[in-house]
Amino acid sequence: xxxxxxxxxxxxxxxxxxxxxxxxxxxxxxxxxxxxxxxxxxxxxxxxxxxxxxxxxxxxxxxxxxxxxxxxxxxxxxxxxxxxxxxxxxxxxxxxxxxxxxxxxxxxxxxxxxxxxxxxxxxxxxxxxxxxxxxxxxxxxxxxxxxxxxxxxxxxxxxxxxxxxxxxxxxxxxxxxxxxxxxxxxxxxxxxxxxxxxxxxxxxxxxxxxxxxxxxxxxxxxxxxxxxxx
Amino acid sequence: xxxxxxxxxxxxxxxxxxxxxxxxxxxxxxxxxxxxxxxxxxxxxxxxxxxxxxxxxxxx
Numbered sequence: 001x002x003x004x005x006x007x008x009x010x011x012x013x014x015x016x017x018x019x020x021x022x023x024x025x026x027x028x029x030x031x032x033x034x035x036x037x038x039x040x041x042x043x044x045x046x047x048x049x050x051x052x053x054x055x056x057x058x059x060x061x062x063x064x065x066x067x068x069x070x071x072x073x074x075x076x077x078x079x080x081x082x083x084x085x086x087x088x089x090x091x092x093x094x095x096x097x098x099x100x101x102x103x104x105x106x107x108x109x110x111x112x113x114x115x116x117x118x119x120x121x122x123x124x125x126x127x128x129x130x131x132x133x134x135x136x137x138x139x140x141x142x143x144x145x146x147x148x149x150x151x152x153x154x155x156x157x158x159x160x161x162x163x164x165x166x167x168x169x170x171x172x173x174x175x176x177x178x179x180x181x182x183x184x185x186x187x188x189x190x191x192x193x194x195x196x197x198x199x200x201x202x203x204x205x206x207x208x209x210x211x212x213x214x215x216x217x218x219x220x221x222x223x224x225x226x227x228x229x230x
Numbered sequence: 231x232x233x234x235x236x237x238x239x240x241x242x243x244x245x246x247x248x249x250x251x252x253x254x255x256x257x258x259x260x261x262x263x264x265x266x267x268x269x270x271x272x273x274x275x276x277x278x279x280x281x282x283x284x285x286x287x288x289x290x
Contacts, residue, residue, distance in 0.1 A: 031273035
């Protein structure tokens with residue numbers, strides 16, 4: 001089972017590399033392709049989820065590939081001078097290296113789960129799937145991770161997912177601050193968290209995961225009250 | 231073989247991926263740092279085939 005997921009993960013990163021080199025060249029002219037960035041987020045969520053059926057996962061990767069190829073052919077037709085820099089064979093060799101999965105697990109697993117949880121919460125709260133500000137951070141994370149795969153001395157992109165999680169939770173808190181200030185315990189917890197956050201400015205994101213988890217706890221309580229009220 | 235670490239049941243039971251899209255990209259009211267920062271404009275001129283593929287993907 002894990003073996004199939006590894007293969008899917010490798011296919012996934014090949015598609016991402018194809019996409020990101022072309023998309024970056026035209027993003028400021030055409031606008032960001034949030035359909036595809038959302039697809040990349042959704043597929044990674046399923047690959048990371050042991051309870052998602054493998055056939056469903058494979059089908060999604062297949063459509064992802066079709067979507068990337070369609071995007072590339074449409075873009076090349078419109079802008080014949082765009083350049084595809086990544087050579088799939090060379091990339092495949094890098095991805096076949098066992099360290100790849102290890103690198104992915106070490107740099108991504110916990111923070112991606114936090115991102116997935118935050119995105120699900122915010123998406124349900126805002127009643128929409130595509131939240132551009134968060135997807136752009138996810139895209140930034142993937143582009144950093146691709147570079148990190150090739151050179152471990154580069155940053156892995158962890159901080160982009162961390163920032164996106166904080167932004168998402170802060171948005172929920174800002175929009176529900178009336179509920180927050182009406183509860184003495186909640187506001188006291190929140191102020192303590194703000195102090196902890198301030199005290200940890202400058203520390204690495206991986207050491208500040210607890211800050212994120214406390215934001216999650218407060219946001220989820222607010223969402224529960226918000227749902228009960230409405 | 232190096233095993234993939236995967237999401238545990240508690241997470242996947244509680245936070246099911248959310249689905250309700252009509253496929254339309256709308257502007258976001260996110261009032262955070264990200265909203266003021268690096269967000270580029272969203273692509274709107276998707277081809278018919280791209281839209282169809284997106285809908286097909288969401289239907290899985």
